[in-house]
């Protein structure tokens with residue numbers, strides 16, 4: 001069985017406090033974007049994992065698809081499977097591609113072996129694999145709190161808007177980005193602001209707390225954000241801990257000439 005794990009953008013990202021377990025409490029709005037990997041899981045005589053597309057850094061056995069399989073195998077005595085991952089979503093981008101692959105491996109296994117796990121149960125497993133993973137057990141925008149795994153519905157919609165994602169050739173380590181942050185409590189919660197104001201006013205109210213430190217280290221990212229606004233974006237921001245940025249437009253734009261050397265995705269959602 002095949003699925004198409006999407007990526008996410010973060011509409012706002014407040015890093016609220018550092019926790020005793022080393023993680024940070026945050027507040028964000030995850031929004032799914034159909035820039036996808038391709039993932040196949042089939043029952044087999046012995047376990048196998050193959051990977052094409054962009055090479056994933058690290059050892060194959062550390063791939064989050066394998067970690068996801070091992071988690072459910074141990075809990076539900078699963079038989080062997082063959083997993084194939086075709087990697088398209090840029091890595092080190094703040095787009096959560098690895099997290100999405102992990103969550104979608106859980107979802108495929110749930111379907112293929114009829115495990116009857118509810119979305120909430122799958123989200124519980126996903127949270128053991130990474131803070132962003134639980135979101136990818138859902139197919140709709142969600143507010144994320146806690147370390148990102150405490151999810152609640154939000155009416156935010158970007159339907160009829162045009163989205164462009166730009167990934168400069170810079171890799172940002174999530175752990176390193178968190179290490180550079182001084183947490184803060186915003187005056188008003190993202191949950192309130194994001195529904196109170198229209199997209200064109202978000203730039204005055206909604207921010208990504210990673211931008212200050214990550215832009216300082218990689219000034220080209222600041223210039224990409226400025227170019228997105230200069231091209232007519234209603235709102236532009238870095239996603240997660242970077243290095244991808246996105247712009248939200250009210251009509252299709254051709255940004256290929258503005259960002260000739262960068263990996264891009266654009267479309268309506």
Ligand SMILES: C[C@](O)(CO)[C@H](O)COP(=O)(O)OP(=O)(O)OC[C@H]1O[C@@H](n2ccc(N)nc2=O)[C@H](O)[C@@H]1O
Nearest residue numbers: 022023024099130131132133147148174175178240241
């Ligand atoms: C930046 C975001 O993409 C925003 O959605 C996420 O918070 C990142 O989530 P993720 O990649 O799933 O992160 P994890 O794999 O759980 O953690 C990687 C590292 O990031 C840091 N980390 C992550 C999430 C969080 N809420 N607080 C943290 O401090 C920790 O140092 C952790 O060791």
Ligand SMILES: Nc1ncnc2c1ncn2[C@@H]1O[C@H](COP(=O)(O)OP(=O)(O)OP(=O)(O)O)[C@@H](O)[C@H]1O
Nearest residue numbers: 057063064091092093094095096097098101174240
């Ligand atoms: N299936 C996978 N796809 C991508 N990366 C994977 C995968 N499995 C393990 N990884 C490891 O996770 C690292 C981060 O990948 P990912 O694409 O999730 O980063 P990201 O876009 O910065 O996401 P996030 O914002 O969730 O940290 C990779 O550099 C790689 O070492």
